[in-house]
Amino acid sequence: MNVALHNSYRDEEEKEEVNLESRKVHMMAHFQDVSKQSSLHPKPAELVSQYGTAGFRANAKLLDHIMFRMGLLAALRSKKTKATIGVMVTASHNPEEDNGVKLIDPMGEMLLQTWESYATQLANAEQEDLLTALKDVIEKEAINMSQEANVFVGKDTRSSSSSLSQAVLDGVAALGGHSKDYGLVTTPQLHYMVRCQNTQGKYGEATVEGYYKKLCQAFIQLINNKASNCTDDQKHLSVDGANGIGALKVHEMESHLKKELLISLFNDGSKGKLNHQCGADFVKVQQKPPTGIEINPGERGCSFDGDADRIVYYYTDSDGRFHLLDGDKIATLISTFLKELLTQASLDLKIAVVQTAYANGSSTHYLENTMKVTVVCTKTGVKHLHHAAQEFDIGVYFEANGHGTVLFSEAAEEKIQQLAENPGTDDERKRAALLLQNTVNVINQTVGDAISDMLLIEAILAIKGMTIQQWDAMYTDLPNRQLKVKVSDRRVIDTTDAERRAVSPAGLQEAIDSLVKKYKQARSFVRPSGTEDVVRVYAEAEAQESTDALAHEVSLAVYRLAGGVGDEPKPLH
Ligand code: 16G
Ligand code: MG
Secondary structure, eight states: OOHHHHHHHHHHHHHHHHHHHHHHHHHHHHHHHHHHHHTTSOOOTTOOOOOBTTBEEEEGGGOHHHHHHHHHHHHHHHHHHTSEEEEEEOOTTSOTTEEEEEEEOTTSOBOOHHHHHHHHHHHHSOGGGHHHHHHHHHHHTTOOTTSOOEEEEEEOSOTTHHHHHHHHHHHHHHTTOEEEEEEEOOHHHHHHHHHHHHTTTSSOOSSHHHHHHHHHHHHHHHHTTOOTTOOGGGGEEEEEOTTSHHHHHHHHHGGGGTTSSEEEEESOSSSSOTTTTOSHHHHHHHTSOOTTOOOOTTOOEEEEOTTSSOEEEEEEOTTSOEEEEOHHHHHHHHHHHHHHHHHHTTOOOOEEEEEETTSOHHHHHIIIIISOOEEEEEOSSHHHHHHHHTTSSEEEEEOTTSOEEEEEOHHHHHHHHHHHHOTTSOHHHHHHHHHHHHHHHHSOTTSOOHHHHHHHHHHHHHHHTOOHHHHHTTSOOOOEEEEEEOBSOGGGOEEETTTTEEEESTTHHHHHHHHHTTSTTOEEEEEEOSSSSSEEEEEEOSSHHHHHHHHHHHHHHHHHHTTBOSSOOOOOO
């Protein structure tokens, strides 16, 4: 090696050493802060928590240390991705006493799955082991600690949310990160802010006002195309805000709607308790209207959940019968609308609907056989649906529980835009392209969003001149039932085929198969919950009675073969 070259290598090595030295100094300074600050947010000894399907969730009293540590983790994730990260303090549809935290990745999606284990690791480190756990993440991910960190923080309306979000802010600060506290926002609003920030405003302005402006402008543009048979009566919608953040935000948005949508807001948090006998989860699970809502027969109502990332619709007919239009019905409405527009625009874009095993069999049948769209089934949990939807030009994803959105690939958005802006496009194609463009803009593509979904659904109904009854009549749901079974360790149940089949414990799937054979149009599956210490049982069949019988029989099989605890499940009737 010649001398000059050798010297230049030495220079590089020395620089490296200096860099390493300064990184170490940085790290030591941070660690002193972390050490000091974390003692103000101590972990109760031996408490074990798990980053579940959608982050941590527990009684609010057990979460202070987790919040602080998620502030630390968000700062690390920000340094690693060189982008802004979000932290949302909420426990969604859980009772008011609970709380939780979700981390948001740069494009507004949920935290990368490989980082979920770091979250669990940090949350569970005993007080004296926290620095070691932190260093471990830094080393494994080769994080440059001198990189700056930016974190957006939001919270729901729970009384515990203020101090818990302060703990997150403390965590970010302990690692020298910058944070922006958005205060009270819905979960999807915070996802939106993160994406706006990291796309330098290309997705929109990273403010709550910017969010209302973008969505409502697109909504008004869409509504300008309403069908001639659509009367002013159709502008009325009753919204159940679950006594949570969604109610506050709908109220805030109202002036942007220019009276094109007339909302009667119920369960707005002024008296009722959060998620108590109201909200999307209550309505879906109980299959009945929320309390606190006054709604005439035949009129549309919808319910948000506690952090406004889910929505379900419903009405009561003149015989007093309740009709629920869940996530499957919403996915069907939206994908039909989009497919019609693609045909009108002569755009060759591949559209698919992503569902989970909970999707009603009728919906899957209708989508595949009548609408002829591709249907994909994934495991429960938004991140799984979201990833599957990203594989298509247009991916419509919805869980039956009402969480969902639509994703457009970059190429799809470009094609739509080109068509809309091309002066040579004929009138029919242009109209369709403009409608598609506004549809893209009314949708929050980062995550399911009750407010955005509501605006899109209202626009589609108006454009198609469709009543909620006509929408409901697209297909008839098969009767279905969900039950829970307590077992000593739910992890003994392992599933495959997007949770539709159990591979363990031995004999369980065979038992389910033979029970299902007894009933017409029947289907059943079991899976361990990702949010509660129970095994969930789902059954559907031709009639409600046979559905209930099947659900009970499968629960018994779980109880007997998977280590049931407490009393044996009782028949429903
Ligand atoms: C979480 C998930 C939801 C899923 C539910 C299943 C997110 C944002 N939320 O709420 O998608 O349907 O868990 O709960 O991913 P389970 O595992 O208890 O049935
Ligand atoms: Mg929610």
